[in-house]
Amino acid sequence: MILEENIILQIKSKLNELSKTEKKLGEYILQHSVETVNDNTSELAKKAGVSPATIVRFCRSIGLSGFSQLKIRLYADSSSVDEGLYSDITSNEDVALIADKLVLRFNSSIAQTAKHLDTSHIEKISEIIDACTTIYVYGLGASHVVADDFTQKFSRIGKPVVNTLDHHLLSSALISADDHSLFVVISNSGETNEVIKLAEIAKQKKLYTIGISQNANSTLAQLVDFPVIHHGGEAVMLRSAATTSLVSQLFTIDVLYYAYVNKHSQKILKLLKDSKINIQTFFKENS
Amino acid sequence: MILEENIILQIKSKLNELSKTEKKLGEYILQHSVETVNDNTSELAKKAGVSPATIVRFCRSIGLSGFSQLKIRLYADSSSVDEGLYSDITSNEDVALIADKLVLRFNSSIAQTAKHLDTSHIEKISEIIDACTTIYVYGLGASHVVADDFTQKFSRIGKPVVNTLDHHLLSSALISADDHSLFVVISNSGETNEVIKLAEIAKQKKLYTIGISQNANSTLAQLVDFPVIHHGGEAVMLRSAATTSLVSQLFTIDVLYYAYVNKHSQKILKLLKDSKINIQTFFKENS
DNA sequence: CAAAAAATGAAATATAATTTCAAAATAAGC
DNA sequence: GCTTATTTTGAAATTATATTTCATTTTTTG
Secondary structure: OOOOOOHHHHHHHHHHHOOHHHHHHHHHHHHOHHHHOOOOHHHHHHHHOOOHHHHHHHHHHOOOOOHHHHHHHHHHHOOOOOHHHHOOOOOOOOHHHHHHHHHHHHHHHHHHHHHHOOHHHHHHHHHHHHHOOOEEEEEOOHHHHHHHHHHHHHHHOOOOEEEOOOHHHHHHHHHOOOOOOEEEEEOOOOOOHHHHHHHHHHHHOOOEEEEEEOOOOOHHHHHOOEEEEOOOOOOOOOOOOHHHHHHHHHHHHHHHHHHHHHHOHHHHHHHHHHHHHHHHHHHOOOO | OOOOOOHHHHHHHHHHHOOHHHHHHHHHHHHOHHHHOOOOHHHHHHHHOOOHHHHHHHHHHOOOOOHHHHHHHHHHHHHHOOOOOOOOOOOOOOHHHHHHHHHHHHHHHHHHHHHHOOHHHHHHHHHHHHHOOOEEEEEOOHHHHHHHHHHHHHHHOOOOEEEOOOHHHHHHHHHOOOOOOEEEEEOOOOOOHHHHHHHHHHHHOOOEEEEEEOOOOOHHHHHOOEEEEOOOOOOOOOOOOHHHHHHHHHHHHHHHHHHHHHHOHHHHHHHHHHHHHHHHHHHOOOO
């Protein structure tokens, strides 16, 4: 990446070397950087109280080729600074605003999760998935949605996945599972009763255990062979942070999935194609 | 709205909806995004082997006002070009790189979905949800994960939700549902057999119908009272675009949920608190 | 295979950026 | 303090660039 200097800082630093009118223009642009991107020379000239010619001269003075260039650079550097979007969702807000706030939250929890993901763990897990005969998955409540996503992804590429909400049934299944099985537990808190019990059973049976949780210090994270920690994002409203942590979990599953698919693409590619063809042939549908 | 969707991914995702020449141009621009920022229409036209008119049409096709806009947006998003984050995930890639690529794709499909969401529809739907006695939900395959998320969210705030994969059972339920019921259908393609049949039954019974789909022209979208269209994002690898469209759907559900909670916060706040207390008291857990 | 529809590019037009140049403001010299 | 150079500035002219129009070609449909 050709790291260009931030144009806003560049304008600021050169402000005092400029002539009176150009400085005035520079100050106006700094104040209205977002607006300026959508202006043309004559509009901006009117607003800033200068002539179009001064605008072009100003651009040259700060080291750019012209006004078009300024707009390009301004847009790139004046990215999302609207403070309003970071505040919590409160009563009676416009739907569009709610949506914008959610975008920000989704994005930041995904970015945060990616940043802190232990990629070497992921790689090891991907190998275990390849080696194991059956994967058992468990998730309760919101985490069950993630467990389902996991199940769908890995089933489709030909990996046998057992996924049930019935923890009695699952504990029986785990007890009779063979050594080369893998137990994946998804729990945001990592403290849910059922989850801990099932993980303990799997440990006793010496199965590989993976725990996907937001809390690195949780009982679950301490218990399993490979804790995968995601950073879930804070409460948006009414202490209902469920969705951002859901997305973080789904993201984590996706990285795991692609890491696995990536390493073992030859055999999977064929399977994927076949399963798609099969579904379409038998049920005449595509989603 | 400050957070715009990533233009490079946007071009990629629309590539197949474009005409032959526009597609050719799009491919050229993707290959030479950095160079294009310094070109004008006639130069680019020559290099890409199309006419200037096509360039302008192309910009409009991908949702921009014109060529200048394209250059502005291209520059802003070309920072990741050198790092190769836009290329598809191929064999034997580093896990960290896979994660970075996925972040970009998740973020872009969320932004895209938010941008095109019809907020007035959302508002109306939120009112219908308030007025209805029972909500029926149906989603198959990946969409079932979303249906579950919907169910969890609205059940928790005291709205009765019926959600089953058994379409025979669901059709009986719909036939005996009262007029003030709502049927929410989730289908990425909007063409799945079961989905259409069920939606038709609901229409006949004059229930309110909502269809969440990626395709505005699909049978489902045409059939329901309120189509909610999300923009899903392109294939990352092996034609498995499931995750980005999943996230888009979850995002859409979330906006709907918060829009509803927001408008009717007084009564819901109490319910939410109560249900949390109940779960903790009875099962001694918190997730 | 013919008719209709869609896509495309050449040329015309509109728009916007840039340059020129004369007037105004400022600085330097006497 | 006045005159003369120098710089700064904006109005108008020019040039460059984007956009639209429309006739032609290509593709699709009946």
